Amino acid sequence: MKEIVIKSLKDRGVKIKDIAKIAYDLQVPYNPDLTLDECIISVEKVFEKREVQYTILTGIALDKLTEDGVVEEPLSSIIETDEPLYGIDESLAMTIANIYGTIGITSFGYLDKNKVGIMEELDSSKDNVNTFLDDIVAGIASAASARLAHHHRNQEQADIS
Amino acid sequence: MKEIVIKSLKDRGVKIKDIAKIAYDLQVPYNPDLTLDECIISVEKVFEKREVQYTILTGIALDKLTEDGVVEEPLSSIIETDEPLYGIDESLAMTIANIYGTIGITSFGYLDKNKVGIMEELDSSKDNVNTFLDDIVAGIASAASARLAHHHRNQEQADIS
Amino acid sequence: MKEIVIKSLKDRGVKIKDIAKIAYDLQVPYNPDLTLDECIISVEKVFEKREVQYTILTGIALDKLTEDGVVEEPLSSIIETDEPLYGIDESLAMTIANIYGTIGITSFGYLDKNKVGIMEELDSSKDNVNTFLDDIVAGIASAASARLAHHHRNQEQADIS
Amino acid sequence: MKEIVIKSLKDRGVKIKDIAKIAYDLQVPYNPDLTLDECIISVEKVFEKREVQYTILTGIALDKLTEDGVVEEPLSSIIETDEPLYGIDESLAMTIANIYGTIGITSFGYLDKNKVGIMEELDSSKDNVNTFLDDIVAGIASAASARLAHHHRNQEQADIS
Numbered sequence: 019m020k021e022i023v024i025k026s027l028k029d030r031g032v033k034i035k036d037i038a039k040i041a042y043d044l045q046v047p048y049n050p051d052l053t054l055d056e057c058i059i060s061v062e063k064v065f066e067k068r069e070v071q072y073t074i075l076t077g078i079a080l081d082k083l084t085e086d087g088v089v090e091e092p093l094s095s096i097i098e099t100d101e102p103l104y105g106i107d108e109s110l111a112m113t114i115a116n117i118y119g120t121i122g123i124t125s126f127g128y129l130d131k132n133k134v135g136i137m138e139e140l141d142s143s144k145d146n147v148n149t150f151l152d153d154i155v156a157g158i159a160s161a162a163s164a165r166l167a168h169h170h171r172n173q174e175q176a177d178i179s
Numbered sequence: 180m181k182e183i184v185i186k187s188l189k190d191r192g193v194k195i196k197d198i199a200k201i202a203y204d205l206q207v208p209y210n211p212d213l214t215l216d217e218c219i220i221s222v223e224k225v226f227e228k229r230e231v232q233y234t235i236l237t238g239i240a241l242d243k244l245t246e247d248g249v250v251e252e253p254l255s256s257i258i259e260t261d262e263p264l265y266g267i268d269e270s271l272a273m274t275i276a277n278i279y280g281t282i283g284i285t286s287f288g289y290l291d292k293n294k295v296g297i298m299e300e301l302d303s304s305k306d307n308v309n310t311f312l313d314d315i316v317a318g319i320a321s322a323a324s325a326r327l328a329h330h331h332r333n334q335e336q337a338d339i340s
Numbered sequence: 341m342k343e344i345v346i347k348s349l350k351d352r353g354v355k356i357k358d359i360a361k362i363a364y365d366l367q368v369p370y371n372p373d374l375t376l377d378e379c380i381i382s383v384e385k386v387f388e389k390r391e392v393q394y395t396i397l398t399g400i401a402l403d404k405l406t407e408d409g410v411v412e413e414p415l416s417s418i419i420e421t422d423e424p425l426y427g428i429d430e431s432l433a434m435t436i437a438n439i440y441g442t443i444g445i446t447s448f449g450y451l452d453k454n455k456v457g458i459m460e461e462l463d464s465s466k467d468n469v470n471t472f473l474d475d476i477v478a479g480i481a482s483a484a485s486a487r488l489a490h491h492h493r494n495q496e497q498a499d500i501s
Numbered sequence: 502m503k504e505i506v507i508k509s510l511k512d513r514g515v516k517i518k519d520i521a522k523i524a525y526d527l528q529v530p531y532n533p534d535l536t537l538d539e540c541i542i543s544v545e546k547v548f549e550k551r552e553v554q555y556t557i558l559t560g561i562a563l564d565k566l567t568e569d570g571v572v573e574e575p576l577s578s579i580i581e582t583d584e585p586l587y588g589i590d591e592s593l594a595m596t597i598a599n600i601y602g603t604i605g606i607t608s609f610g611y612l613d614k615n616k617v618g619i620m621e622e623l624d625s626s627k628d629n630v631n632t633f634l635d636d637i638v639a640g641i642a643s644a645a646s647a648r649l650a651h652h653h654r655n656q657e658q659a660d661i662s
Contacts, residue, residue, distance in 0.1 A: 069441040075254045076267050093236045105603035106237050119391040120588035127610010230602040266442035280552040281427035288449010397576045398589050415558045428559050
């Protein structure tokens with residue numbers, strides 16, 4: 019299942035490294051020794067959670083079905099234009115952001131207002147509907163960053179004792 | 180928009196009265212004077228919230244698109260069989276249950292384990308995919324019941340003072 | 341930290357086995373081969389999560405400080421009488437219930453309406469304020485049960501393939 | 502109860518106008534005609550919700566009891582130093598941010614990383630423990646801003662039709 023999910027993202031133009039870069043930017047201020055490779059491993063770990071896999075597949079399906087013109091109105095236009103008060107895309111993505119605790123949610127809120135890297139590309143794409151996908155990317159990056167924060171803190175506390 | 184949402188539910192076999200009955204059963208132990216008419220008004224109030232409208236339209240769309248065979252595998256089978264760990268249907272419905280505070284969530288959890296009335300019919304339907312719809316009904320009934328709980332408590336406190 | 345948390349619960353009358361019994365009752369209908377020992381291990385795993393530890397310590401502190409009479413009015417009376425619309429106790433406990441995904445929340449909602457075992461004892465205690473504690477117990481049992489559900493499902497899928 | 506809550510905040514150095522200013526900054530990019538008076542009214546509306554009132558009283562109580570030295574270790578030090586992975590302060594405040602839908606949560610996440618106005622003052626205070634209070638202020642401002650966003654959108658749609 020993990021491989022299917024990674025392929026689904028790749029087919030929509032999102033590579034693991036793109037997400038790892040966002041997680042890196044979120045976490046490096048608190049951990050200057052952090053490497054991109056550690057972020058890639060952390061993103062891979064997030065992909066192993068079943069609830070994450072299901073959420074990614076559902077969000078991408080809604081983007082693609084809207085693109086294919088099979089979603090009825092008025093929902094179709096709401097998703098296509100990313101209506102500011104729609105909120106379902108954020109709700110879904112926050113279930114991913116939340117898997118390593120509350121700090122994932124605050125990172126998610128920050129990314130939602132400051133779209134960076136691949137998120138910016140997805141958001142400005144003219145060819146595809148990425149209403150769910152850009153939030154999903156933010157959710158995965160936020161969870162991966164939260165996971166790194168917990169590990170870093172455990173390391174610090176082990177060093178003290 | 181509210182009328183579109185009510186019609187969408189009716190087209191899937193769910194009437195306002197069906198949901199109001201579930202809200203009544205949830206709330207009557209705490210308020211013996213409660214009437215079904217008050218529950219119908221409370222359900223109508225829940226339908227006025229934009230976030231609720233969007234959630235209902237999205238959930239029904241996912242059920243129908245799965246029924247129509249346009250959702251790709253493996254997601255299609257996951258939704259069709261209501262895979263126990265899927266969780267997206269409950270997550271979406273809980274955003275409805277939550278609009279009048281936490282007590283809506285506990286009612287939702289209770290209904291999820293004790294499917295009653297129209298929820299039982301939807302759950303056992305052979306002709307339709309109702310994976311999202313039965314949770315949405317539970318979410319609306321829970322929110323309507325939470326709203327009545329808040330009003331009843333306000334009334335009690337006004338009577339004391 | 342894990343040991344401090346387990347001791348805090350024990351000092352308030354809650355043993356790991358009491359919580360494991362509730363998790364067992366939640367999960368055994370779906371997995372008839374389940375043993376109480378597996379439930380004890382699952383509860384122990386829940387205790388390892390930092391967010392869970394912090395939530396337990398905070399909830400118990402609020403119960404004890406209310407008991408000690410150092411919480412100001414009107415909050416003191418609200419916590420002492422477990423005012424039905426207070427909701428903070430459930431909100432805190434749901435962050436525990438949620439750590440292994442949405443199904444933990446539905447179990448929590450169910451337990452909140454059907455207090456069993458140690459929860460019933462805590463709820464009817466005359467000597468102690470247990471407003472937060474009974475919800476925390478429900479949250480831990482729900483998370484432990486959700487964890488078992490995920491493992492059981494993984495096992496089933498491994499057996500098929 | 503609303504008056505008690507407003508007084509509690511004032512006693513801790515937070516005036517309605519301070520919170521309204523943060524809500525204004527969040528919302529004015531989307532609505533250039535917005536006035537500070539409208540933000541003050543919106544903050545007042547947020548204070549009318551019972552769940553909000555209870556959350557504010559609980560958060561302020563935890564700050565004050567920690568200040569007074571009656572909270573046991575290790576929780577006391579965790580709250581006093583605002584341990585980065587504590588998370589209970591954010592969890593509580595997000596129940597406020599969430600009352601007008603998901604967009605409140607993304608604003609909250611943004612404010613949590615970009616402390617402004619009164620939040621910055623609270624965060625850098627040497628004399629008081631404000632671990633819960635600064636998040637509560639962010640939660641109220643986020644909810645007030647989300648409420649304004651919904652009203653503004655309703656107005657736009659009414660103007661079109």
